[in-house]
Amino acid sequence: MDPPSSLLLAALTHPAIDNHAHPLLSEKNRNAFPLEGIISEASGDALTRDSRYTLASYSATAELAKLFDLKDGAPSWDALRNRREDIGYVDLCNMCFKPTGIQCILLDDGLGGVVDLAESYEWHDQFTTSPSKRIVRIETEAEVVFAAHV
Secondary structure, three states: OOOOOHHHHHHHHOOEEEEEEOOOEOHHHOOOOOHHHHOOOOOOHHHHHHHHHOHHHHHHHHHHHHHOOOOOOOOOHHHHHHHHHOOOHHHHHHHHHHHHOEEEEEEEOOOOOHHHHEOOHHHHHHHOOOOOEEEOOHHHHHHHHHHHOO
């Protein structure tokens, strides 16, 4: 096998920046949305029942089984959910972040409900080597200013 090229080596070892992320749910809200939401934007039964039979679902369950060290072949979403519940929240976040090599996260926290459901952008710094930064949604800020003057 040929030694890796310098480009490949740089791609695999250079710190990454996630340039548009959304904040993680707070620990108390970690189950506020179905776990299957990581593979689909569907809702209701289409998400929790039907999306389980998609290629994205089969791929995700295999990857999550490796991450959670589940050895039982093709795990169910219920088995994944149960295992996830056994892992402390910060430990779970570390399990997911550590292998990525993400150096910095640019977080968009301007979505509705973020203040009530999610962690602050600074909270995410514990998983990166550089401080997270906040993406400002100018339309959200303008809405606040407009509302204050009407």
